[in-house]
Amino acid sequence: MEELNFLSEQGVDQRLVRSALAFRERYQVKEEAASRVRAPLMPFYGRDLLEMAMAAVLEGENLLLAGPKATGKNVLAENLAYIFGRPIYNVSFHVNTGSGELIGTDTFEGNEVKLRKGIIYNCAEMGGFGILDEINMARNDAVSVLHATLDYRRTIDVPGYDRIDLHPAARFIGTMNYGYAGTKELNEALVSRFLVIDMPAQTGDSLEFIFRKMFPEARKEAVHQFIGVFLDLQQKSMNSEITTKALDLRGLLAAMKIVRTGLTPWQAVRMGVVNKTFDVFEKQIVEDVVSTRIPRSWSREDVFQ
Numbered sequence: 676m677e678e679l680n681f682l683s684e685q686g687v688d689q690r691l692v693r694s695a696l697a698f699r700e701r702y703q704v705k706e707e708a709a710s711r712v713r714a715p716l717m718p719f720y721g722r723d724l725l726e727m728a729m730a731a732v733l734e735g736e737n738l739l740l741a742g743p744k745a746t747g748k749n750v751l752a753e754n755l756a757y758i759f760g761r762p763i764y765n766v767s768f769h770v771n772t773g774s775g776e777l778i779g780t781d782t783f784e785g786n787e788v789k790l791r792k793g794i795i796y797n798c799a800e801m802g803g804f805g806i807l808d809e810i811n812m813a814r815n816d817a818v819s820v821l822h823a824t825l826d827y828r829r830t831i832d833v834p835g836y837d838r839i840d841l842h843p844a845a846r847f848i849g850t851m852n853y854g855y856a857g858t859k860e861l862n863e864a865l866v867s868r869f870l871v872i873d874m875p876a877q878t879g880d881s882l883e884f885i886f887r888k889m890f891p892e893a894r895k896e897a898v899h900q901f902i903g904v905f906l907d908l909q910q911k912s913m914n915s916e917i918t919t920k921a922l923d924l925r926g927l928l929a930a931m932k933i934v935r936t937g938l939t940p941w942q943a944v945r946m947g948v949v950n951k952t953f954d955v956f957e958k959q960i961v962e963d964v965v966s967t968r969i970p971r972s973w974s975r976e977d978v979f980q
Contacts, residue, residue: 941973
């Protein structure tokens with residue numbers, strides 16, 4: 676299929692691609708969930724990671740994508756859902772996420788107490804791909820819901836209601852960053868229910884692929900400078916010279932978009948990258964990095980043809 680050409684371009688094993696297409700044919704999406712099947716904003720670059728993830732999905736396994744900021748965890752999760760043609764159900768865990776939000780809560784409807792289905796319930800029923808974002812921020816009662824859902828039983832016991840079995844196409848993809856405020860170590864019982872992919876840092880090749888796909892009309896020299904901004908900031912972050920606040924690939928891509936609209940590259944990168952940090956000294960370091968790559972004299976025409 677043409678929409679999966681990005682897999683062939685990276686040399687992904689054609690057996691996996693054919694199996695993914697067969698998966699699509701075998702498990703048709705229900706009409707009420709069709710609006711949740713959507714193309715990702717950007718394709719994922721990384722043949723090895725794609726092959727590992729696709730193989731896991733085909734064998735019915737759940738995935739845990741672990742790594743620092745800006746390594747493409749959510750992008751990979753969204754790409755997997757699209758590759759397999761499944762509806763996406765996002766759960767962003769935080770300290771107040773409880774089991775009721777995942778399974779469901781009682782509500783009144785027609786003078787009767789009925790279950791208002793939670794997002795995990797809907798995902799299980801519709802055969803969706805559940806993206807469990809920042810899973811290492813989940814509360815214990817939320818984690819307990821996931822245990823039976825993620826293991827070989829593939830069932831959800833709903834207190835006061837019936838037990839439901841997961842749709843055979845349902846998969847769950849957890850993502851976690853290291854060191855964010857409010858995070859904690861995942862217990863062994865939960866980790867054992869996933870296959871784990873350690874997400875590597877972005878490289879020049881991966882960024883080139885992303886920028887080329889999103890901005891095919893951009894000038895090659897300008898794209899290299901934008902990529903250089905990210906790689907320079909990534910190196911400074913690894914060296915603990917700055918925090919990860921300014922290391923924002925989404926922000927850099929958004930900056931490219933508003934340059935295309937007509938804003939100057941310097942203004943755009945300030946909005947998308949420099950202003951993401953609020954410490955005066957750190958902001959100066961980030962601004963110096965940007966200044967070496969993006970001249971203040973640049974206009975839209977220096978970036979886009």
